[in-house]
Amino acid sequence: MNTLSRRSFLKVGAAAGAGAASVTALGFDTAQAKSIKQNFKISDTKEVFSICPYCAVGCATIAYVKNNEIVQIEGNPKSPINQGTLCPKGASNHQLAISNRRMLKPLYRAANATEWKEVSWDFMMEKLARNVKDARDSSFVTNDSAGNPVNRTEGIGFAGGATISNEEGYLTAKVMRSLGAVYVEQQART
C-alpha cells in the first residue's frame, strides 16, 4: 500500500539508533531491545488507512490489524494535515476501538418497563417498521390548511449523523425525506 511503510520506517530508525548507542551497564543494548519489542507489537499486521473519529481536523491514522483485531492505531505520517501526529484524544483511538463497553445486542424496553430486554434484530425491525408506518399514516399531512400540497409526516423526528460517513448520512437524508419527515436534524447546531 505505502512505498515506505510505517513498519519499515521504524526498523530503519531503530537500526540507526542502535548504531549510535553503546552497550549499557546491563550488558546489552537497550535500544535494540526496545526496537525488537516495537517490532513485535505491529509485526505481521495489516495497515489500514483510517481517520480519527473525534473533531473535524481530519487527522489520518493507520490501524494495525492482526487476526481481525486492532493492535494499535497511530497517526499517519503521510497526511499533509497531521503529519503523523495526534492529540491526546486521537492517541486514544485504539482504546475507543477495542472498548469492552460497547452495546453488542439489540435492547428493547417496553412502555413503563423497569428493565431492558435482550431481543433479536428481527423483533426490533418488525416492531419498528410497524411503528414507523403507524406514525406516518396517522400524522401525514397531504395538504396544509391553505390547500397547498405538502406531503409531510409530522409525527416522526430524526437527528444524528455527525460521526457517520457521508455515504451513511446521504442515505439517511434520502430515506427520511422519502418517509415524508420534515423534522430532520444533525449535530451542526448543537
Next chain:
Amino acid sequence: MTNHWRDIQNADLILIAGANPAECHPVGFRWFMEAKKRGAKMIHIDPRFTRTSAVSDVYARIRTGTDAAFFGALINYVLQNDLHQKDYVARYTNAALIVKEGFGFKDGLFTGFDGSDPKNPKYDTSTWNYELDDQSFAKTDPTLQNPRSVFQLLKTHYSRYTPEMQASITGIPVDQFMQIAKLVGEMGRPDKVMTLVYAVGLTHHTTGAQMIRSAALLQLILGNMGLPGGGMNAERGHANIQGNTDNAISWENLPGYLGIPRPGQKTIDDYIKATAPKKLRPDSWNYLGTNYRNFLVSLLKAWYGDAATKDNDFAFNYIPKPAGNSSWLTIFNQAYTGKMQGYFALGMSPVSIGPDVNRIIESLKKLKWLVIMDPFPNTTSEFWHAPGVDPKTVGTEVFMLPATHWIEKDGSFTNSGRWAQWKEAAVGPSGEARHDHWILAELFLKVRELYQKEGGKFPDPILNMTMNYKNPLRPEMDEIAQEINGFDLTKKERVAGFAVLKDDGTTASGNWIYAGSYPQTLNGQPVGKGGLMARQGTEDPTGMGYFHNWAWSWPANRRVLYNRASADGDGNPWNPKKPGIKWDADKKSWVGDVPDYPATMDPKDPKAWLPFIMTGEGTARLFSTTLMADGPFPEHYEPMESPIANPLHPQVQNSPMVMLYDGVKDTFGTAKEFPFVATTYRLTEHEHYLTQWVEHLVKLQPEPFVEIPLDVAKDKGIQSGDMVRVWNKRGKIEVRALVTGRLGALDLEGRKVYQIGIPIHWGFVGLAAEQNKDKAKYWLVNALSPYVGDVGARTPEFKSYQVNLEKISSGKPV
C-alpha cells in the same frame, strides 16, 4: 471553512474568536503555529484565557455573546480610517449597489418590523433590496458616494460602533481594542491577509448567525475573502459534521444546500422562482441560479429513478414541505407538546446536549417510541431510568440498536476544510452491532413491504425510492459514494463534475457539490474504490499547501472557495508571493488552485464575469437582501439573559426576531437573581459525551468542574476542590470548583461583571458516572442552558446565560 487547516500557515494575521483551537483542535493548530513561525501575529478573543491565548500576541477578554459589537467596532475603525481594500470593496462586493428608498434603521429596528404578535414577530423585508433598473438589474454607483449605496449605508450603520461603545458592551478596554484595531486595519493592504477562525463560541447565541456575518463583513472590507491565508474558517467539532451538513441532515436543506421546498411551491418552476438566486447585474454569471434546476432534477433522478419523469415534474411532489422552522428546538417542542410520536437519535444524545435538559427529558417521556442507534449507551438511551426518574411512569417504548463505529466500516469523512477523506474498515462489526446505513436500509425496506401489502398514506415516494444496490439490505459505502457523485444515465458512466448535470432527466447526482468526487476516469485511467477521496498523493507543487492529490475537496477539488477574488481585475494575485489563482496569458488559462471561475475566461475580456460566480450580484454581499431573518446588516443584541441593558438601544434589548416557545419565558431569570454570566466549552481530553467510555481520557479528566474567577471565589469562600452548586431557574449542577485567574472581571461602564466557565462533557452515563453514582445526578451542564435559539438557524444559546453559585462543602485542595 472557506479555506482549510493547512492553509492557515499562509496568514499574516490570525484572528480567533469564539474558539480555542490549541485545546479543541490541537493538531489543526500546528498550522497556526507554522504561520507564527513565518512571522504571523495571532489575536485571541475569548471570555476565558486558554492555551490559545497563551501563545497569542494579544489576548482580549470579551463578554460572551457580544462579538457582533466587537466586529462592528473593527468595521467602523477600518472604514473611518479609510483602511479598507478599495479595489476589492468597489468591485468584488456589493458596496456600489443602490438600496431601495425607504430602507432604514432606527432605535434597534430595521424598516418593516411588526411586533404586534409577540409570539410571531415579523419583518416586512420589501425595502431590504436594491433599486432596480428597467431590465431588473440593480442600479450602481461605482464611486460609492450615493448615500443609498451599500457602502454609505454600511458606514452609517457602523458609525455607532465606536471603541468606547464596544468597550461598554464587550468589556474590552478602549486601549486594548485600539491595539487590536491597528493590527487588523493593516490587513486591508492588498498584499496582507488575515484569517478569521471561529467555532461554536460564535454560533451558540440568539445572534449567532449575525455575529459570524459581522466577522465576514470585516473580512470583505479588508479584501481577505478568497485569498490563501484568509477567509472565514469554522472549526467543526465532529468528524463528519461538515459532510453530513453537506448531505442535508438538516431541516432546511436538500443535499448540496438546495433549499427545502416550502408550501405553495407546487412545481419545480415555483420552487426555482422562489429559491434560486436571480441575476442582478449584466456581467454576473449567476452560476448557482442558472444551474439550480439541473442540480435539483439530478437529485430527484438519484432518489426516484425511473419514477421521476418530465411528465410528473420529476416527482417534485415526493419531497415533503415543512410548515415552518423544523430545527432542533422545534423537534423537541413538538415532542414536548405531544405532537411527535417517534424520534430517532443516531450518534447523538439530546439529554446531554439540551438545552434545558429537564425540558428535553419531559419531551422524551411524551414520545410513543424512541430509537437510539449508537455504539455505546448514552444519557438518552438511559433517560427512562435516569436518576430521579421512575421508569414505571415513563410510557415511551425504547429501541436501542447497537451500531458499528468508525473503525468497523469504510466510507468518507469530510473535515472542517471540506476535504473528503476515504477510510477503510479495519475490522468487522463487534457482536451483533450493525452499520447505521444497513439498519436504515433494512428498516426502510420493511416499511416498504408494509405499504406494498397494506397500502397507506401517499405510498409513492416509499414505493419508488431507488435502492439500486447489489444487495439493497446491505448497500456498500462505495455504491452510495458513486450515487452521490452521480451518473450520465445515457452513457451509464459516472459524471466528471457538476457542470454536466442536466434538467432533462438524463443525469442523476445525489449531491451536486460532490459531483467529481468519483469520476469514471481521471487522466484516462479508471477510478477505483472510494473515488478521488481515497487518493494519498503528497506532492505540493505550488508550495501553497493545496495538496490537490490528497483526498478530494468540494466543490471540484477546489481548496480555497471564492479564489477568483484572490487576484485583481487583470488576473494578477493581490500578493504575488501568495498566489491563489493567476491568469496565465500564454497558456490562456488560470493556474494555481482549481479556479472558482471559468478555467479559460480571460479576465481582461470585457465580457468576463464578475468574480463571485455563485451570487446573483456577481459580488460578495455586505448587505444581505433576503437571507437573514433580523436585518441586512448585523446588529448587536444582548443574549436573552444578560447582565446589562443594551447600550446601543436599551428599548430593543434582544433580537426582535427571537422566537419563544410556549413556557420558555418563565424559565428566564434576571441578573439580579443570577448575577454571574456563564459560558460553556470543551476540554482537550474529551469529545462531546462519547469519550466518557474511554478509560485513558476519563483518567485524564475524571470529574466535572466549574472555573471560578479569583474575586468571586474569595467573596464566596470557595477554594479549588470544593463542591459548589451552580443554578438558575432551569436547573442546577453540583461539581468541583476550580479557582482560576484565567477568568476575571469585565469592566462595563465602571461596573464589574464576572463570567464563570463550565466544561460540558459529563452526565449520568459513562465510566466516571459509574464510579460516582450519587454525584452524577447533577453533572448535566445543559440543565442550565435556555431553550431559545438563533433567530434564523435556531442554534441554541448554549454559550451565554445567567447563573448563581454557592459552596456546598469543602473538598481536597487540588
